[in-house]
Amino acid sequence: xxxxxxxxxxxxxxxxxxxxxxxxxxxxxxxxxxxxxxxxxxxxxxxxxxxxxxxxxxxxxxxxxxxxxxxxxxxxxxxxxxxxxxxxxxxxxxxxxxxxxxxxxxxxxxxxxxxxxxxxxxxxxxxxxxxxxxxxxxxxxxxxxxxxxxxxxxxxxxxxxxxxxxxxxxxxxxxxxxxxxxxxxxxxxxxxxxxxxxxxxxxxxxxxxxxxxxxxxxxxxxxxxxxxxxxxxxxxxxxxxxxxxxxxxxxxxxxxxxxxxxxxxxxxxxxxxxxxxxxxxxxxxxxxxxxxxxxxxxxxxxxxxxxxxxxxxxxxxxxxxxxxxxxxxxxxxxxxxxxxxxxxxxxxxxxxxxxxxxxxxxxxxxxxxxxxxxxxxxxxxxxxxxxxxxxxxxxxxxxxxxxxxxxxxxxxxxxxxxxxxxxxxxxxxxxxxxxxxxxxxxxxxxxxxx
Amino acid sequence: xxxxxxxxxxxxxxxxxxxxxxxxxxxxxxxxxxxxxxxxxxxxxxxxxxxxxxxxxxxxxxxxxxxxxxxxxxxxxxxxxxxxxxxxxxxxxxxxxxxxxxxxxxxxxxxxxxxxxxxxxxxxxxxxxxxxxxxxxxxxxxxxxxxxxxxxxxxxxxxxxxxxxxxxxxxxxxxxxxxxxxxxxxxxxxxxxxxxxxxxxxxxxxxxxxxxxxxxxxxxxxxxxxxxxxxxxxxxxxxxxxxxxxxxxxxxxxxxxxxxxxxxxxxxxxxxxxxxxxxxxxxxxxxxxxxxxxxxxxxxxxxxxxxxxxxxxxxxxxxx
Numbered sequence: 001x002x003x004x005x006x007x008x009x010x011x012x013x014x015x016x017x018x019x020x021x022x023x024x025x026x027x028x029x030x031x032x033x034x035x036x037x038x039x040x041x042x043x044x045x046x047x048x049x050x051x052x053x054x055x056x057x058x059x060x061x062x063x064x065x066x067x068x069x070x071x072x073x074x075x076x077x078x079x080x081x082x083x084x085x086x087x088x089x090x091x092x093x094x095x096x097x098x099x100x101x102x103x104x105x106x107x108x109x110x111x112x113x114x115x116x117x118x119x120x121x122x123x124x125x126x127x128x129x130x131x132x133x134x135x136x137x138x139x140x141x142x143x144x145x146x147x148x149x150x151x152x153x154x155x156x157x158x159x160x161x162x163x164x165x166x167x168x169x170x171x172x173x174x175x176x177x178x179x180x181x182x183x184x185x186x187x188x189x190x191x192x193x194x195x196x197x198x199x200x201x202x203x204x205x206x207x208x209x210x211x212x213x214x215x216x217x218x219x220x221x222x223x224x225x226x227x228x229x230x231x232x233x234x235x236x237x238x239x240x241x242x243x244x245x246x247x248x249x250x251x252x253x254x255x256x257x258x259x260x261x262x263x264x265x266x267x268x269x270x271x272x273x274x275x276x277x278x279x280x281x282x283x284x285x286x287x288x289x290x291x292x293x294x295x296x297x298x299x300x301x302x303x304x305x306x307x308x309x310x311x312x313x314x315x316x317x318x319x320x321x322x323x324x325x326x327x328x329x330x331x332x333x334x335x336x337x338x339x340x341x342x343x344x345x346x347x348x349x350x351x352x353x354x355x356x357x358x359x360x361x362x363x364x365x366x367x368x369x370x371x372x373x374x375x376x377x378x379x380x381x382x383x384x385x386x387x388x389x390x391x392x393x394x395x396x397x398x399x400x401x402x403x404x405x406x407x408x409x410x411x412x413x414x415x416x417x418x419x420x421x422x423x424x425x426x427x428x429x430x431x432x433x434x435x436x437x438x439x440x441x442x443x444x445x446x447x448x449x450x
Numbered sequence: 451x452x453x454x455x456x457x458x459x460x461x462x463x464x465x466x467x468x469x470x471x472x473x474x475x476x477x478x479x480x481x482x483x484x485x486x487x488x489x490x491x492x493x494x495x496x497x498x499x500x501x502x503x504x505x506x507x508x509x510x511x512x513x514x515x516x517x518x519x520x521x522x523x524x525x526x527x528x529x530x531x532x533x534x535x536x537x538x539x540x541x542x543x544x545x546x547x548x549x550x551x552x553x554x555x556x557x558x559x560x561x562x563x564x565x566x567x568x569x570x571x572x573x574x575x576x577x578x579x580x581x582x583x584x585x586x587x588x589x590x591x592x593x594x595x596x597x598x599x600x601x602x603x604x605x606x607x608x609x610x611x612x613x614x615x616x617x618x619x620x621x622x623x624x625x626x627x628x629x630x631x632x633x634x635x636x637x638x639x640x641x642x643x644x645x646x647x648x649x650x651x652x653x654x655x656x657x658x659x660x661x662x663x664x665x666x667x668x669x670x671x672x673x674x675x676x677x678x679x680x681x682x683x684x685x686x687x688x689x690x691x692x693x694x695x696x697x698x699x700x701x702x703x704x705x706x707x708x709x710x711x712x713x714x715x716x717x718x719x720x721x722x723x724x725x726x727x728x729x730x731x732x733x734x735x736x737x738x739x740x741x742x743x744x745x746x747x748x749x750x751x752x753x754x755x756x757x758x759x760x761x762x763x764x765x766x767x768x769x770x
Contacts, residue, residue, distance in 0.1 A: 110734075110735075111734055114518060114734060114737065117518050117519055118518040118519075118520070119520075120520045135737070139517070139518065139519045139522070139737075140519050140522065141519060225718075277626055277629050278626075278629075280626075280629040280718045280719070281629075281717050281718035281719055282626065282627075282628035282629040282630075282634065282714065282717055282718040283600060283628045283713070283714060283715065283717070284600055284603055284604040284605050284608070284626070284627055284628040285604070285605045285606070285626060285628075285629070286605070286606050408737075411735055411736060412736050415719075415720070415731075418717075418718070418719050419719035419720055420719075422718055422719040423719070
């Protein structure tokens with residue numbers, strides 16, 4: 001909002017001072033300097049008051065309006081499914097309840113939530129990126145479902161452990177998994193055939209295949225950054241980790257020998273010319289998907305949402321998937337997805353909780369699966385491949401996939417990882433130095449949330 | 451109007467020596483002052499509401515570890531956020547980047563803007579069309595041109611690589627502009643210059659138009675050539691406009707934001723952060739609103755000092 005004003009700086013002021021009136025300059029400059037620089041934060045007073053209990057499962061006396069913010073894609077059939085299948089299905093069951101859904105573009109949702117927290121304007125329910133849940137929980141705006149929802153345990157038990165874990169903050173659960181995904185190895189079979197190499201099942205096989213792939217004109221692997229989402233599969237598969245299980249300390253984990261080895265694998269590949277330097281994290285390079293389809297990249301790691309994208313952009317290209325190349329720690333990928341959370345400022349918690357239950361029902365989960373959202377329910381795994389065959393490798397990978405460390409400090413740790421690993425790739429530091437430095441900085445951040 | 455005795459006298463005496471209108475000279479009366487305030491109030495009220503109040507709030511925020519949740523305890527931390535900022539290598543780097551951006555873009559905008567203004571001040575066929583063309587980037591949205599420049603500087607088939615590598619052979623292989631700090635800053639600076647030239651051109655053009663033709667004619671009779679006339683007639687006459695443009699461009703340079711946010715996002719790895727993008731990250735991404743406010747205020751203070759020095763220097767040279 002106001003930020004945008006900072007560069008609309010000059011014209012009006014300037015035209016007024018043309019000519020020789022230097023004295024008026026002083027005022028123009030003072031005003032322009034102040035106007036241009038200050039960033040304005042709105043803030044509102046007032047403490048959120050919660051009213052209404054959370055309700056019992058399948059209560060029949062619920063009524064009122066429930067507001068639900070989400071970032072389901074309006075370009076794909078996701079919003080349509082929500083508005084034409086799921087919400088009508090719920091409202092038919094509970095005719096006195098109206099669900100008001102608000103689609104917010106993903107890139108704007110975090111900022112909108114932050115503003116809404118400050119202004120005490122949060123909706124009843126939010127479909128939040130799994131990374132935002134500990135942050136929002138730490139702000140005290142989410143209802144601890146594990147305390148307040150009588151059937152929380154039963155609901156939680158039906159979902160994948162890796163997805164459920166993303167809702168935990170300080171021994172309480174503040175949300176329920178809604179959809180999930182993970183990254184697997186996507187490869188270009190033509191390139192592998194041309195180079196005469198098999199699909200790399202292990203990291204070592206990938207490293208061994210790299211020279212042959214280079215001779216065939218392709219980079220062995222490509223990724224567009226060195227943050228957690230990118231690096232965690234390599235670190236975990238090498239047997240390393242980011243933090244201790246309590247997420248209070250990074251030293252001894254992020255800079256352990258196994259973590260160093262995991263990062264070193266990629267750094268060595270890059271420095272030998274087998275990885276494109278988009279891993280440095282800058283914009284403007286050949287995107288991983290474009291590189292894979294055009295045969296410039298032999299393998300990439302990516303999620304299930306890429307299938308519809310490849311189908312529309314590269315209809316002639318057959319996308320093939322395999323598990324993340326394994327190392328001493330196994331084949332461990334990173335969990336993505338969204339959770340649904342209930343806010344403390346909700347005035348209709350009973351109806352909102354009932355809608356949460358409905359979102360986790362088999363019918364809602366399968367309806368969303370049809371448009372590419374992977375369900376979080378353990379027992380729909382087998383029927384998934386009937387809906388979308390390409391879900392199979394992802395379902396398999398999800399069995400061992402882990403979430404990123406669940407902490408409000410994650411977005412900052414993520415930036416630190418990107419910065420430090422970049423320094424290792426550009427040879428400004430050794431991998432060991434880089435991860436030591438990253439661990440020290442992460443320790444300081446984690447200490448704030450102990 | 452005012453009291454019948456003193457005011458007309460003062461007015462009459464003053465009017466003999468000054469060209470100021472009478473009502474200003476007589477403006478010591480309360481009603482005039484009141485009337486002046488009445489005219490000032492609406493503008494000031496708006497300014498106070500949308501600028502002053504939030505600015506003061508921001509200053510207060512910068513002295514706290516501010517929590518966004520209403521009612522949450524936001525402890526007073528004094529100058530801690532400021533101390534943190536000036537020990538933060540990323541913030542210091544961002545200042546260096548802003549200084550580099552300013553040093554690169556301001557002189558180029560002034561020189562090229564002035565050159566174009568001098569050209570378009572002459573009787574050129576189709577000069578209105580040229581004026582519009584050169585001014586067009588100024589009115590184009592920052593978002594649109596930032597994305598456009600991202601394409602121009604894309605590492606594969608971008609126009610910048612085509613010119614630098616394929617045409618001029620400045621490098622052997624395609625340059626990955628946004629993977630490095632200085633190549634990224636170069637792209638950002640290129641956009642800043644391209645978008646800013648038209649604005650300085652228009653100001654200079656307005657100032658040049660105001661230079662009396664007689665001065666040029668007199669100089670020409672004295673045997674001054676085109677360059678000499680520009681140097682000794684035009685340039686001194688537009689000095690005020692030059693300093694205004696310089697000062698406002700420097701302020702704008704330190705406040706570069708949208709282009710960096712959209713083209714590089716401050717990345718890779720904070721390499722191309724400028725103070726405002728870093729402030730934005732800290733406040734809206736990491737929810738460190740107190741720290742973000744401290745960064746804003748540090749930048750404000752810095753810009754005020756730089757602008758004050760420029761102003762003082764301008765006034766001194768003008769007097770001499």
